[in-house]
Amino acid sequence: MVLEKELEGKSLDQLLEVACQELGCMPEDLELEILEVTSSSGLLGMPSKKIKIKAKLKPDKMLSERANKALTFLKDLFYYTDFQIETQTNLLKDKLQIEILLKGEDLKYLVQNGGEVLSALEFLTNKIVAKSLGVGPKIVLKPEGINLEREKRLISAVKRAIEKVKTTKEPQIIKVGSQREERIVLNLVKPEKNIEAVVEGEGKQKKVILQWTNS
DSSP: OOOEEEEEESOHHHHHHHHHHHHTSOGGGEEEEEEEEEEEEOGGGOEEEEEEEEEEEOHHHHHHHHHHHHHHHHHHHHHHTTOOOEEEEEEETTTTEEEEEEESGGGGGTSGGGTHHHHHHHHHHHHHHHHHHOSOSOEEEEETTOOHHHHHHHHHHHHHHHHHHHHHOOOEEEEOSSHHHHHHHHHHHTTOTTEEEEEEOOGGGOEEEEEEOOO
């Protein structure tokens, strides 16, 4: 989908009509910027005027159209996979970005392992929309109540701590801010035969201690 177009013609009304045809929209969906107006002597000395404009889709129109296309794809996907996941859309006009908030009991299947499945789904959603409407504002899939970037950093920190325990045999401490983060740490440590995880503290003071064992 073309988001803006530069056009040149004899009248503003003519250019507006052409812009609507080429951008596939109504006049009220457009923002117009007059770039240049020139006058010259035409045939038989009659004055001739040319107008050059830039026509572009308003952010509301552009974002809502892409959001609708993304939601159609996601809702169909969740329906056929029988995933209980609800969607809520935020159009971020300042960032020229579409944020789709996901929530529901089956969200857990998308956010495992630092959200690898969710990242793949976000990539696919953007590809589907771009194929239909052309390249445009990014669509971001955001799980409700989960900070995936923080979780990715946590996973990296736990992996480094595991390697350090194996090398030095010294305990390593990982701070966790929620039960979900605690489960992430415990699941990463679980396959390690000679490392045990001990949970200590409560609330903001909760931590998981990784320590070497000879068993």
